[in-house]
Amino acid sequence: MRYLCLALISTIVIFMLSLVRMSVVSSRRVEAGDLGTRPPPPPEPWKSFTFLSRYYGGIRTLVPLSENKPEYPSAADELPISNETTSIPTREIPSSRPFQAFKHQTSSTYLSDYGPVNECFLDLESTIRIPQLQHYQGRPSGFPDNVVGSYELLSLPEDICFERFGRLGPYGFGYSSKYGGTDTGEHGDTEGSASVWADNSELGFNQVDYRKVKWGAAQKRCYEANAARFGPQYPLVELSTTFSVVSQEGKLTEKQYGRPSSALDATTNATLTKKYLPRTAVVVRVWDDFEYREEDILNLRAMISELSLGSGGEYDVHLLVQVKDEARHPIWADPETYQQHLEDCVPEEFRDIATLWSETQMLMLYQGIFDTFTRGLPVHGPYRGLQMAMQHFAQRHPEYDFFWHWEIDIRYTGHYYNLFSQVELWAKKQPRKGLWERSGRFYVPSVHGSWEDFKQMVRVQTEMGTENAEDMWSGIKGPKVQPKGEKPVWGPERPQNSEDWFEIEHDPKPIGSYDKDKYSWGVGEDADLITFNPLFDPEKTTWFLANDITGYNATDGLPPRRAAIVTSSRMSKRLLRTMHRETAFKKHHAFSEMWAPTAALHHGYKAVYAPHPMFVDREWPTPYLAGVLNSGRNGATGGARTSVFGEREHNLLGMTWYYNAGFAPNLWKRWLGLKVNNEGGEEFELTVDEGRSGNGVNEMRGGEGRMCLPPMLLHPVKEVELPLERAGKEEDIPESDPSA
Template sequence: MIIPSRSMDMRHLSKYTVSAAFIVITLLVYLQGSPNLYAHHTRPDSSFHTTAKSHYHEHYHHNDSAETVGKEPSNEFPDLKNFNESRLESRPYKPYPAYNSAEWRKRWQGSHRACVGPRGVEVNENPADMPKAYRIQEPLTLPEPVFGSYHESGLDADHCFDRYSRLESYGFHGKKKRTNASMSVDWSKVDWGSLQHKCLLRNEDRFCHIPSPDATLTRLRAPQSANELGAHQAHNKHQQHPAAAQKDKKCKKRTAVVLRAYQEMTYTKDLSMQLRALISELSLHSGGEYTVFLLIEIRHAPKLLTSPTIYKFALHAFVPREFHNITLLWSVPSFTLPWYPGTNQALNQMLHMDQPLQLFAHLHPQFDHFWMMELDVRYTGHWYDLFANADAWARKQARRLLWERNARFYMPHLHRSYKEFGELVANQTVDGGVWGAPASTTSSLDPEGPTPPYPHPDNDTDYEWGVDEDAGFISFAPILPGPKDPTNPDWGIQKGFATPNSNDSAPRTYYLDATPAVRFSREMLGIMHATTRDYGVDILPEIGPATFAYLHGLKAVSFPLPTFYDPVGEGQPRTLEEIERGFNAQGVRNTPWRWGRGDRWNAVFARLTYAWVISRWEQFGTGIYRWWIHGSEVGTLGEKGRKEGRGRLCLPGVLIHPVKEGDVSGV
């Protein structure tokens, strides 16, 4: 038997070698025997920072001015090959708060200390460790999205990134024959887990609660005793997280970014660059505000987590060396089943997608928030700009009519400002809307969210309740109400619930069909964990989080993500009025999400840059990303078509899903 050496690059294993790895692991499991389940954009001071102000504000202030909608939405992104490059200059881009400034110190405890990156120097003052951006000014102009808004969300629309300026710091060279020596890195010798943890320790006085020295590198595990499992113990709604206990010290809460994957994942050059960007921009430059993890399910060797030898072999077989110490392996028999013995793990595994994250949060008390992302998500802008603005914007949303605003696509060219959009929603809501947890629930449910301060939402005339409250759940797509009966075949979710330990009828559901990138609070995942553990509930990830938030009266927010749309074929809505009528049709019988499993609306949703269906129709976001990363596009992008040949698209921050392995081959 050959154990892969630490220097082997497992990305280049053939299918036959991977199959052999499965066989070896299975033999090792057999030889080890059966396991015992209970056995052990305010600008920093920097001469090379881009000259524009940051769009990120820790205190988000709602912009009441009208959205700038002087031109129709389009998809005509600038191609730098069409401009005189002597007039264009990319500069290092840092959309971070003014760390250690007098204003910053009024709000936060401790000091921000620069962290060492993959090139062995502190990243905050090293241009080679930063993405570069082009300032949007004549002759450059950017198109405007149909849905969402840079203006209202706080996201930066004053800069754009081409493939070189965005990814060269993380290993992209394109057609360049030679690379600047300062940019060169032997990625196989980088240990991202160690870099993240050392960065955190440099900044430990800033945070409310940090782990023991090796806690971020530990493995996931099964319950160590029956007492720890605590079957049918009530969830303590008043239990205080360490961060909350020190609120008066202005400590910074921390966020985990958990990337879900399976053992078959191929770590292409494009995917590896995306992982490096996430870690560098979210963790290292921020001084440990975020920590990035890979959460990988090992499906073909279910007992491997009980053996250090097998675990080490699987880690070498399926994950590139640079990511070993950010990776946590798990399997159903050795992890989720021992924690949730009342669930039916033999059901469709789609019913269990949230369970590993629930347990991750349970075993990692140092985090207050948890982003869960799929590995086929790409962002052409800066990750910190996206996540920090999503958090700040969600925190400033009032609870009154929030569920009703969540259920609609915001279209600034029709709705104007977000304030006017809210007024439109209010005028269309006759019963006051959702106000706290619903009055009628299942007999076993004890809502854990706060009680509304007024008996009726109309009493909250100034929209105050919920402002400055952290969101329990954030989605980059609308959150829509579904049918009272989840077995309704029109919705394609008739197998979305499984509650073997409860005879209660299913409540009305708030249906979310967008799981590529979502954020949970610790409280939210704690409720989901306790419900799964105590009642054996299995639920689709498109349904579960929003439903739990609704039933427990937690704050759920749909972020107005700038999303571009490119209709093709017959029958797809084209004018703004047609798009509004189609996407924002209300009622469980009229909404297009009712037909979300059918070809007609699958084809429509596929033409969004952030699409949450995998369609046999061409995905618009995928095509844009191919053109951006390759410099050419194979096939068509919309009925107008695109010019083929070499080019350098310059994109603002565009969140794209899905981008599959075959879409970026040859990068």
């Protein structure tokens, strides 16, 4: 026994001495900067999934949607379809067709409600028409289906596709600047491209000369030609802020006497229509040192043509331009300085739709806000305080009922009016019951089933709760311990402290109780907020901007919040006015992607996430994808550390819509005929590479013609350099020397 005790004591002493030695050695290594080598973290699971290849199929393989066998997604009990392309037959390029985005305007119901639409032209003489978009029926063989969102739900066309000439050809793509084009698009597969410009004129084609177009003037003429379809519009009344003996006070009485500012007087306006259409501003955010490349110009022309001129003035497109260096460009010094900088930083054709703003201007308007300097940036700047500029813009433009906040790096492969009008109409039809809860989740049709199935699933998840991956005890609590549900949003969700309530007298109130409502409240009500990503609860998530909210009493915690990543959204005049007044008078504000949803939540305004079609670049198992996307509290996207918004947002890099999605720009560039990662381009479109196996995205043989994509939103798409085919000037061409 004595020897055993001695052995144990010796072992303990040796063990303690070893620990001391290891501690000393470790301290010396740290002091010397030798931290050793750690094993690399394991790769994210999605990076092991196979890339999908049939996105890059061409128009020579078009098949009707009903006959298409999509490469992805496949049913759970089916094997994945091989993405081998060797067996896909190619055909002659079919004929394209004009896309009829405005055929509803000729229906008897529309005409009786709103009256006829007067056609809008680019020129003062009303002679220059913009060609219609051209589309093809069907999709390239094997083209994957969207994994998130729904075409059918939003009534968007899914049985058609657009190639680059049919989509961008009307706006200068595919012909020379000598004829008013952009010198782009004269490479790659061009067969059949001329059909977009074909018409019945003497020349037989209509390639618009854009060199002298003024988009602001064109939009104004379009509105005036159709003013009878809209309600009386009143100019912004500038209150006099200084005394002048030459001021003309009589000019400030239009609003007082209720006289419309349109070309037609109120009597004429009232007799021509029974209903009025709302007016919407599409405000595209940009900055003064932005380089307008040919591709950016094509996209802006498309937006104005399709939303404003094509619709007969339902929309106006504006540029909201941030001035970054105010010391160098003191635009508020005098009108001449403002105008000169505008001319210096905006292309001539867009100058009359541009409005300059600056951080100092916002600081002057919204004084007294407690600034936390989150991420070291000021609250009045374009990153954290972008909505301030939108609030002020809405105050300056009372003629609009709604405002789309749009980003310059968004692209849409379909028709803009078709997208906006269908999304707005769908949002208007949505009932309020369960709306915040549905809008807080991604809709994955292959997993969730029909929209009705999804709606009922969300109701059950909200009322009954689900197992939370954050709860380490969830698997061993036993059957008696059930998941905890949550109270659904029904009416305004006020901040905890009543001192933070502001102008709540006219906030919408629920019609009856939540349980007794038959999904009727809210149907037919225009949405105050429409977003293209879920409205998630940032509480308890790892999103690093979740607490970027200021001006509220936080004694009992931060107020209830919602956010939607990517600020592009539609906001009502009511919502923007509320945001403006809360910022100005209560000093309330939140991060750009959180402020509008949070204000809507506090005041009970109608907020809707529109589940637009989203595509993914890899072969994710769809149940796993749905679980990753809706991994927050009770099956939502937010409310827990496991949320996809935050540390797990890398899972969205392969989507077509996110603030840093890598798939979106690659798909757009390939669609334009450019090479990406040494794949695609002219040779890929025109010739078959027999040396490739045809198995996988990097082994596609090509020769199928240019890509054709169904309507889809893509973001972000930045700095696209299109090859230019500018011919040299005659005097620049050297003469040949026979004696050389």
